[in-house]
Amino acid sequence: MAAVAAPGFPGWVIEHGYLRELQPWETLRDDLPSARTSPIVAPPPRNSLDPARARLERLLLDDAPPPPPPRPLISTRVIDGRLPSAAKVRAAEAAVDHVPAAIRAKLSRAGARIELIAGVDVAAHPQFSHHPHARYCGMTKFAEPFAAVAVDADRDPGATVLHELGHILDQVAAHPSRSAGWGEIWERDKRSGKVSAFADQRTRPSEYFAESFSRLWSPRPGVWPSSRAAERFIMGLC
Numbered sequence: 001m002a003a004v005a006a007p008g009f010p011g012w013v014i015e016h017g018y019l020r021e022l023q024p025w026e027t028l029r030d031d032l033p034s035a036r037t038s039p040i041v042a043p044p045p046r047n048s049l050d051p052a053r054a055r056l057e058r059l060l061l062d063d064a065p066p067p068p069p070p071r072p073l074i075s076t077r078v079i080d081g082r083l084p085s086a087a088k089v090r091a092a093e094a095a096v097d098h099v100p101a102a103i104r105a106k107l108s109r110a111g112a113r114i115e116l117i118a119g120v121d122v123a124a125h126p127q128f129s130h131h132p133h134a135r136y137c138g139m140t141k142f143a144e145p146f147a148a149v150a151v152d153a154d155r156d157p158g159a160t161v162l163h164e165l166g167h168i169l170d171q172v173a174a175h176p177s178r179s180a181g182w183g184e185i186w187e188r189d190k191r192s193g194k195v196s197a198f199a200d201q202r203t204r205p206s207e208y209f210a211e212s213f214s215r216l217w218s219p220r221p222g223v224w225p226s227s228r229a230a231e232r233f234i235m236g237l238c
């Protein structure tokens with residue numbers, strides 16, 4: 001389209017011999033040497049395309065895969081100038097992605113957070129500095145849905161991340177590990193040899209709860225199996 005600016009009317013152009021008001025999307029190229037004879041670039045009004053574009057977008061959205069279910073927030077923190085490696089962070093995220101979507105959604109709605117740190121001792125984390133003599137790979141706060149995991153303690157930190165996430169679920173669901181129902185499962189599983197001595201599980205039902213959570217969804221093959229009763233109990237919390 002060729003047009004010339006109407007003399008004395010900066011917002012108007014003469015086009016095919018007629019005076020026409022400039023539209024908002026049009027600009028007079030007055031930066032060029034001869035503004036009066038410069039072509040005006042006028043793209044078609046966007047609105048004329050919108051119904052078709054909206055239909056297409058709706059179609060594309062309908063066919064798009066559903067968004068991934070939410071994952072409790074995993075972040076990293078620098079401790080002693082070090083960050084966990086990307087490979088360890090990926091392993092932690094992959095482990096959490098094994099947890100059923102309903103449980104993940106419950107945890108993320110409650111604001112669950114896991115912070116990954118480099119090193120082998122989680123007591124280096126500022127949130128747990130009151131445990132100077134403890135050497136733990138993972139630790140969960142009782143007052144908030146928060147845990148820290150030192151990812152270099154293990155070749156694959158996923159199991160520890162899941163164990164701490166089990167403690168967080170226990171908190172978020174108002175401590176079902178203290179209930180009579182869980183107590184029965186714990187006693188029965190102890191008698192049938194399903195409760196190992198690892199991580200205080202034989203003395204504390206809350207540790208068996210966290211460890212069952214970890215074993216149920218650990219991506220690592222050959223993990224000590226948890227009982228079906230434990231699995232049903234934990235799944236029933238969602």
Ligand SMILES: [Zn+2]
Nearest residue numbers: 167199207210
């Ligand atoms: Zn624990």
